[in-house]
Amino acid sequence: MTYSNKDKFYLAVDCVIFGFDNDQLKLLLYKRDFEPEIGKWSLMGGFLKTNETLDEAASRILARITGLRDIYLEQLSAFSELNRDPADRVISIGYYALINSKEYSAEMLKQYGAKWFTFDEIPKLIFDHTEIVNRAMKRLKRKAKTQPIGFELLPSQFTITQLRNLYEAIYQRELDPANFRRKFIGMKLLDRLPIKDMNHSRKGAFLYAFNKNKYEAHTSSGFAFDLNGI
Amino acid sequence: MTYSNKDKFYLAVDCVIFGFDNDQLKLLLYKRDFEPEIGKWSLMGGFLKTNETLDEAASRILARITGLRDIYLEQLSAFSELNRDPADRVISIGYYALINSKEYSAEMLKQYGAKWFTFDEIPKLIFDHTEIVNRAMKRLKRKAKTQPIGFELLPSQFTITQLRNLYEAIYQRELDPANFRRKFIGMKLLDRLPIKDMNHSRKGAFLYAFNKNKYEAHTSSGFAFDLNGI
DNA sequence: ATAATAAATGTATTTTTGACATTTGTAAGC
DNA sequence: GCTTACAAATGTCAAAAATACATTTATTAT
Numbered sequence: 099m100t101y102s103n104k105d106k107f108y109l110a111v112d113c114v115i116f117g118f119d120n121d122q123l124k125l126l127l128y129k130r131d132f133e134p135e136i137g138k139w140s141l142m143g144g145f146l147k148t149n150e151t152l153d154e155a156a157s158r159i160l161a162r163i164t165g166l167r168d169i170y171l172e173q174l175s176a177f178s179e180l181n182r183d184p185a186d187r188v189i190s191i192g193y194y195a196l197i198n199s200k201e202y203s204a205e206m207l208k209q210y211g212a213k214w215f216t217f218d219e220i221p222k223l224i225f226d227h228t229e230i231v232n233r234a235m236k237r238l239k240r241k242a243k244t245q246p247i248g249f250e251l252l253p254s255q256f257t258i259t260q261l262r263n264l265y266e267a268i269y270q271r272e273l274d275p276a277n278f279r280r281k282f283i284g285m286k287l288l289d290r291l292p293i294k295d296m297n298h299s300r301k302g303a304f305l306y307a308f309n310k311n312k313y314e315a316h317t318s319s320g321f322a323f324d325l326n327g328i
Numbered sequence: 329m330t331y332s333n334k335d336k337f338y339l340a341v342d343c344v345i346f347g348f349d350n351d352q353l354k355l356l357l358y359k360r361d362f363e364p365e366i367g368k369w370s371l372m373g374g375f376l377k378t379n380e381t382l383d384e385a386a387s388r389i390l391a392r393i394t395g396l397r398d399i400y401l402e403q404l405s406a407f408s409e410l411n412r413d414p415a416d417r418v419i420s421i422g423y424y425a426l427i428n429s430k431e432y433s434a435e436m437l438k439q440y441g442a443k444w445f446t447f448d449e450i451p452k453l454i455f456d457h458t459e460i461v462n463r464a465m466k467r468l469k470r471k472a473k474t475q476p477i478g479f480e481l482l483p484s485q486f487t488i489t490q491l492r493n494l495y496e497a498i499y500q501r502e503l504d505p506a507n508f509r510r511k512f513i514g515m516k517l518l519d520r521l522p523i524k525d526m527n528h529s530r531k532g533a534f535l536y537a538f539n540k541n542k543y544e545a546h547t548s549s550g551f552a553f554d555l556n557g558i
Numbered sequence: 559a560t561a562a563t564a565a566a567t568g569t570a571t572t573t574t575t576g577a578c579a580t581t582t583g584t585a586a587g588c
Numbered sequence: 589g590c591t592t593a594c595a596a597a598t599g600t601c602a603a604a605a606a607t608a609c610a611t612t613t614a615t616t617a618t
Contacts, residue, residue: 100363100415104375106336109419133330145334148417152408176406176421178382185330187378189339191406259565277607279566299564300615326556327574327606489596507576509597524584529595531583558575 109146110183110190111155112227114174114234115164117199117214118251123267124199125220125231128163128212134185135224141231142212143190156193163210165203170196170250172241174233182226190226194234196250242268243325246287249308257295257303258282265328273328281328287313339376340413340420341385342457344404344464345394347429347444348481353497354429355450355461358393358442364415365454371461372442373420386423393440395433400426400480402471404463412456420456424464426480472498473555476517479538487525487533488512495558503558511558517543 115126130140144159146152152173161167174192182190199214207213215221220231242248248264262278282288289309294302313323345356360370374389376382382403391397404422412420429444437443445451450461472478478494492508512518519539524532543553 101338101375101418104338105378107339107376107378108331108334109337109339145331146337146408146419148335148337149410151410152406152419173405175403176382178376180379180381188331189376189382257565274606274608275565276567276609281606294615296615300562300617301565301613302615303565324556326554487596504576504578505596506578506598511575526584529583530585530593531596532585533596 108186108188109152110143110188111146111152111159112141112143112177112190112192112230113156113160113171114141114192114194114231115160116194116196116234116238116251117202118264118267119199119214121263121267122216123251123264124214124216126164126197126202126207126212126214127221127223128210130224131210134183138224139221140224141227146191152191152193156191156195160195163206163212164197165206166197166201170247172237174230174237177226177230179226190230192230192233194237196238196247198251198253200253239268244323246308246313246323255291255293255305255307257298257305259298259303261306265325278328281325285323287316287323338416338418339382340373340418341376341382341389342371342373342407342420342422342460343386343390343401344371344422344424344461345390346424346426346464346468346481347432348494348497349429349444351493351497352446353481353494354444354446356394356427356432356437356442356444357451357453358440360454361440364413368454369451370454371457376421382421382423386421386425390425393436393442394427395436396427396431400477402467404460404467407456407460409456420460422460422463424467426468426477428481428483430483469498474553476538476543476553485521485523485535485537487528487535489528489533491536495555508558511555515553517546517553 117124117126126142127139128142130136130138142159142163144155144162146155150158153171156171157167157169160169160171171193174194176189176191178189180187182188217235222228223231242265248261248268251264252260258279259275261282262273262275265278266273287309288306291305291307293305295305296302317323347354347356356372357369358372359367372389372393374385376385380388383401386401387397387399390399390401401423404424406419406421408419410417412418452458453461472495478491478498481494482490488509489505491512492503492505495508496503517539518536521535521537523535525535526532547553
């Protein structure tokens with residue numbers, strides 16, 4: 099073959115899976131089910147196969163454990179330290195996924211020993227997975243400011259307060275409720291539904307839905323989703 | 329071995345090399361010197377070796393052609409489409425480098441058939457290299473707004489006008505000279521040197537140098553390099 | 559009818575942006 | 589040596605955005 103004098107490598111995909119629940123940002127981890135380090139907490143991972151792209155491998159791995167398809171998934175970075183996996187040289191491509199945590203299959207999670215962790219209770223992870231998680235968190239923070247990816251973590255209908263709680267969890271600081279509301283509604287990307295969520299107040303809070311069409315129509319005319327000042 | 333039933337892959341590194349010269353942002357390309365597609369314009373690339381990380385491979389490849397070490401280099405993304413290289417399955421990790429184009433070794437470039445191109449004269453490139461270039465350009469635009477990476481493209485001493493020309497080249501739009509100057513000087517990251525560049529005006533323009541120490545001192549106390557509004 | 563309370567709107571101050579006008583410092587031409 | 593030319597540097601001011609609170613609103617439970 100053309101490149102037969104070149105080295106070949108095992109290629110893995112490791113997924114950082116974010117969820118949002120009870121006003122907290124969470125991470126889905128599972129107990130590794132093969133050697134080495136079997137039984138230790140780990141990101142969801144697997145090896146790339148010859149007949150698939152990295153994106154396809156990441157989707158496959160995610161579907162295997164959560165049962166979910168068509169999830170927001172984005173490549174993070176390649177991790178290639180020589181001894182990151184002590185068993186053999188493996189280059190890993192990190193991914194991160196955003197899922198609406200109400201939708202995943204609970205049985206599937208149980209079957210794979212998977213569990214949601216808040217950020218202050220993340221256990222020690224195998225290999226360089228803690229680093230991958232940190233990189234994913236950094237990326238989420240950055241990306242959430244300039245692209246409407248937060249909605250991936252919420253149910254399709256949500257109150258402005260829920261949306262604010264999500265951003266407060268991502269940025270890890272409090273946001274002024276009045277100013278947040280004004281900023282978001284001013285973007286004209288949300289449709290207000292004629293429904294109120296009466297669970298958290300007497301007055302009730304209107305439910306909103308993210309309108310992807312409006313977003314795309316806006317962006318094509320130079321509009322920028324920008325949450326820098328919230 | 330532990331993972332012996334898994335597939336292995338060729339791993340390549342391809343570098344998008346940015347330079348800045350004559351107020352223009354440029355790209356360094358070379359004529360590929362091995363089959364397939366030998367003689368066609370291409371990014372600088374090479375295969376990963378077992379004893380090196382991806383960052384090391386990228387540095388090695390860059391040094392081989394430009395003669396430069398210690399260059400600003402950052403990983404972009406992995407490219408894994410099944411037939412991106414028609415000769416064999418190769419997963420490529422894209423990198424981008426920023427170099428002060430006055431420093432590179434001209435002989436080295438000639439030896440490798442390398443050439444600088446402005447963005448409107450980039451030729452057809454092999455494989456998916458055009459896509460890698462586009463991704464790199466997008467990344468540079470984004471990154472330049474929130475991190476002081478622009479300085480990597482300039483000589484160590486520069487005038488505010490030069491700095492503005494650089495940002496105008498990156499953002500591809502004109503910036504108000506007065507406002508740009510104020511914004512940048514207000515950041516307090518530049519040291520004004522007691523030297524004037526007399527080449528472009530009667531009055532002469534003071535030279536400045538980026539002060540990395542000041543930047544790091546600032547950042548640790550919550551300061552953010554932010555060129556969103558220029 | 560009233561109290562309680564999160565949701566929603568309002569308001570005032572400060573900061574930042576954006577566009578343009580003015581002054582400054584120097585070399586070259588007379 | 590005086591004037592001219594001109595980018596560099598500084599100044600000005602209105603509009604927009606961010607920030608910090610204050611107030612009103614809609615509803616249910618008592």
